[in-house]
Amino acid sequence: GFYAPAQLVREARRQGVRVLPVEVGRSDWECTLERSTGAAGPCLRLGLRLVKGLSRGGAERLVQARREAPFSSAGDLSRRAGVHRGELQALAAAGALTCLADDRHRAAWQVMGVRPALPLLADGVREADPPLAPPTEGENIRADYAMLGLSLGRHPLALIRDRLARRRVITAAAVAERRQGSLVRTAGLVLCRQRPASANSVTFVTLEDETGQVNLVVWKQLAARQRRELLQAQLLGVAGEVQREGEVLHLIAKYLWDYSPLLTGLVTHSRDFH
Structure with a gap:
């Protein structure tokens, strides 16, 4: 599935x-x-x-x-x-x-x-x-x-939360509390990457941390400029703008970071472009 x-x-x-x-x-x-x-x-x-x-x-x-x-x-x-x-x-x-x-x-x-x-x-x-x-x-x-391919222990990001906090990275739960138009920095394990044919080359990315998930919208220009980070990162950091439509929240990506080295040997797999 x-x-x-x-x-x-x-x-x-x-x-x-x-x-x-x-x-x-x-x-x-x-x-x-x-x-x-x-x-x-x-x-x-x-x-x-x-x-x-x-x-x-x-x-x-x-x-x-x-x-x-x-x-x-x-x-x-x-x-x-x-x-x-x-x-x-x-x-x-x-x-x-x-x-x-x-x-x-x-x-x-x-x-x-x-x-x-x-x-x-x-x-x-x-x-x-x-x-x-x-x-x-x-x-x-x-x-x-x-x-x-999974763990019943703590989420991997819980183990490195202090290191992420030093980079001013906030949790998915904290992102969910921010107002429309707020600029935030967050990070999570990449669960999936999607680029629907009807989306005009927009890439959608779902990130997960120990508190929940964040859905990213990555426009074509940023995807081209930061292709490696977008496609290869296991642990993806993002600076973005909060966009709300009713109960739905997206983060419009402005800049990406590959924080995968912080995972120190953890291997995860995302579901990409299915």
């Missing part, structure tokens, strides 16, 4: 739906509904299909093996589900092995120790994990986006 999974998940959470992470002990290939203690209604469990590097066949074997008995370790999963090393590494990096290891670092260590099973050693004693520092919040969020 037109909307990326990250957008759909954020909207579901905004509507009060509890979203649960991808987990080899619970997830099917598709996203599913499940009951959870303390939740008023069904929760949405993210599916294994979101994990980059995991094949559908591998996921289906995993689910079938899990129905027979819960997994006790990454090695047990590998042996019973026939999941190869690369797919195990993808599951660990995606945070999907946390039911078998406390965090991504410990999961990755377990996967490193998985060897092809020998009949006499298949149920051998597993060595204890070494003391490993858990991943930081930023590391977890970057790994989420790299491996799943």
Whole structure:
């Protein structure tokens, strides 16, 4: 569809739906509904299909093996589900092995120790994990986006809000409070870029931060002058003029900045010109 999974998940959470992470002990290939203690209604469990590097066949074997008995370790999963090393590494990096290891670092260590099973050693004693520092919040969020295309943690811009504030960048929520004709500076992850045939070469861009979204109007002249920033930035900064038509707010872009280096390794993907 037109909307990326990250957008759909954020909207579901905004509507009060509890979203649960991808987990080899619970997830099917598709996203599913499940009951959870303390939740008023069904929760949405993210599916294994979101994990980059995991094949559908591998996921289906995993689910079938899990129905027979819960997994006790990454090695047990590998042996019973026939999941190869690369797919195990993808599951660990995606945070999907946390039911078998406390965090991504410990999961990755377990996967490193998985060897092809020998009949006499298949149920051998597993060595204890070494003391490993858990991943930081930023590391977890970057790994989420790299491996799943979304995160259930804080929005990435919440982690760099102080650095954006030093550039006089305000939030989407603050933009929404400004009057018609106000000049503002804001920034957000690029969700989509659109250039409808009927729009006379105007480009529409949707930005998102931890407080909401801002819709930009980029006229042809600015688009030509700042083509690189417009088309390549993951984190796009903009100085613009607030335009209101009833309840609808747009920001008429006057100047663009590529703030992507502030994301320090975060990989996001926008939906462009569909």
